[in-house]
Amino acid sequence: MIGWLIFFFTLFLAMLGYASYRSYNKERTSDDFIFAGSNIGTILGFLTFSAALFSAFTFMGMPDFFRTHGVGAWIFLALSDALMVFFLIWFGYALRKRATINGYKGVAGLMKSCYKNSFAGYLVFASAFLFLIPYVAIQIRGISIFLDAAFPDMLPYWSWSALLVFIMLIYSEIGGLKAIVYSDAIQGVIMLTVIWIIGVTCLQMSGGLESGLAKVSETNADLLTLPGPKGLFTSPFLIASAIAIVLIPVSQPQFTTRLVVMKSLKSVHRMAYAVGIFAILVILPTAFIGLYGAIKYPDASTADFLTNALLFDQAVPVAALAVVGLFAACLSTTNAQIFALGTELRSMLSGSDKSNMRITKISILVFSLIVLVFSTYMSDELVLLARVSFAGTSMIAPVVLGAVMFKNPPKELIWLSSLALITFVSSLLGIIPSVIAGYPLDFLMYCVLFVITLILMLRHHLAQKTTHEA
Template sequence: MADVGLSLGIVGAYLVVALAVGLLAYRLTGNDAEDYYLASRSMGTVVLLFTTFATLLSAFTFFGGPNLAYAAGPEWILVMGLMDGVLFALLWYVVGYKQWLVGRTFGYVTLGEMLGDRFGSTGLRALVAGVSILWLFPYVMLQQMGARTALVGLTDGAVPYWAGAALITVFMVGYVALSGLRGVAWTDTLQGVFMLGVVWVAAAWVVTSAGGLSAVGQQVATEKPEFVALGGGLYSVQWMIASAVTIAFGVTMFPQINQRFFVARDDRVLKRSFALWPVLVLLLFVPAFLLGTWAAGLGVAVPEGGNVVPALLTDYTPAWFAALVIAGAMAAMMSSSDSMLLSGSSYLTRDLYRPLVNPGASASREGWIARIGVVVFALLSFVASLFVAGGSGGGLDVLVSIGDTAFGGYAQLALPVMAALYWARTTRWGMIAGVLGSQAFYLAHVLPLPFLSLPSTYLGWDFALYGMALSLLLTVGVSLLTTAAPGENATRFTDTDGLQAD
């Protein structure tokens, strides 16, 4: 690995560039909450596509996906590259386009606000926000832990964990609190372009250094013959389908992704974005997962608890390039965390502070409360990550469990939301039953409860899918058994005359 000076120089250069972008965005960012959280719904295709891309796929691209390919083979490309690339694009159209229409018409900023207004319920609004924050907070913490761990590894321990944690937290708070979504989206775009370019350069460099594509392929076939056969081992049909469905549906409800459904400048931007999404996903995941597969065939040794990409690049590329890629991976995790901080703040301020504490808050006041929310959210996750890193265990182990299963938790929200968007017969009590029932079912399987031990699969299928089915059954069943409560507006999402694209 490169010396500490070079490594810190690469990280420092990224931080300076990102902060400069944030300061530039700050000059264009207004004080009202809509501009701060949604950049005044003005994003074009390139920025919307790449900010979604960098926010969602960054850390997994460099670490999680290649590690899985190294251990189990490259078929994960089918889950993330094809199945989730296509499935999420379809959901972006089905859920995202309808959200964009109603959000633009009625000025919604968060999912909770949208549902609370449709069903005339502050309680439902707070429930959706609470569930979203429940899954988001530990996920932010885990992203920050990963970035800080990468910084410690990048500098061979010269920068201790707590110092790296403090540096990254202060940096993110600085440009997120200042510039809001506009600054986050611009830095994400730079990060997305960098991520796409560096992973292809890395793949080409490794192949060239290892003797060419045919030589590497032959090595994989010889050392890992199971990798060249489709299916087997981890990759059962049930596992692949369950993974694809829970990830794709969960992503649509992730706050930092779901809010991006509101921000397109016009319907043409949305349509171009979800049409290009599967292409962009394949361009990223194919080389990333091949790196993990090649490393297994080439016999690259990965330290226990380590990541395959740094080990592979250390063996086959110059030290400065390996340092560049790991610095990029760390920055990629930050590009996810900054969006999560912003979205977490919006749910805290828009769905909890505004309706429950200060309903009459001005737009300007809410904008400043939003910035304070970013600071609070970041500091809480920073403190939690230090305790987890210190091995304190206890309740913080529960946070890790929740963070590791966040996609499935968010997936439980998706079908009730889709029912609300498209079925006018949906009632407030149906929504509450669907959300609470499926979340209770899912948490009972996720949390380590001493008095209850539940299986992870039923008839070979992941419990998360059963939770999703339960959410739809409860939403539809209770809605059919109840009538609309006072304050509900059944035509809010279905009045096609009022919901037209430009």
């Protein structure tokens, strides 16, 4: 096992090193470092977008989610991602058009420029910081749980997290976004390959799909129905989850920036279609692994189930490749989101190019250390914690959509998004209830936000039309 691990890790790290080397340019500007020359093609674009989107929470969290909550997990993620693809086509066009007119240094900087109000930029940065830091910590927590359980005497628990953050910092500091894009492409291919090998193996060990479903039906039939054995997948939950996932490109800057740095609009559209296909391909085998867990490890802890299903029940080369695949999946999301935080901070700066570059690199280091601390306090509910991150960042969607759609967007959207963000954070802190009249708070907030945002935008559109005609 150790020999296979050394072989695969050496190969993986060598590819990352080569990606960093290819990306390094001594004469680059801060824009080259942050935006990779804004010349990303379709293949690299969809791989970097997909690798950042599907991460450790997909590789580890989704199988456990299927095992615990049943087939509703497919509706929760796969159908929501399919809807996001259609939204990407329109949003990519509108965003790139606005970025061409106003310039683009980051989502926060774009909001500051469009609203002519610094607070709009700080709001976007605050949202990203509040919810991306915990989300990155989830990824690190997940891989640390797995590696610590798989190799309990090899390294202290915290050192796995530190090793991952250290590797991420090295190549992102050397190569910038271009190195991250190349590494995402490597990691995306590895993740998809590994998860299918393990998924097919788990399906075979379950006796095939039909036989496996029959066994689950005998032991826990609720796993095959909605809302699932724990009643999680209610209609409000699924609707709210779908909205939060569809709005990911709007509210999470690591994805928004990837839409802007694509080579052309045609590349964005091709990328969107490819991401939809990748979503189905990467989520389907997690259902097979979850089915296997529901049959063989129905009452096991998350760590025990994952280490057995992904490691000890697999052939030795596959188990070693699984470790590398999980490490790669975690690394891709970690670097994308921490780098995005640095990008957002940089977009609010007004100093010299050299000064901005230095501050950006230091901020990436500081954000990494904060994530490292947070990862020791996260729980094991990887998917539900990821959903909280999606929902939290989506609260500022009105202010971003307003900026993208209007030349002079209504400033009321700033205060609407601010109130929504404060309300959501208050529910997480227990200041206000997270369930009202039997409905999840985020579901109710989406209903209210939709109506108010629509009214504000329609009123603004009519006012602009009247002014133009006059």
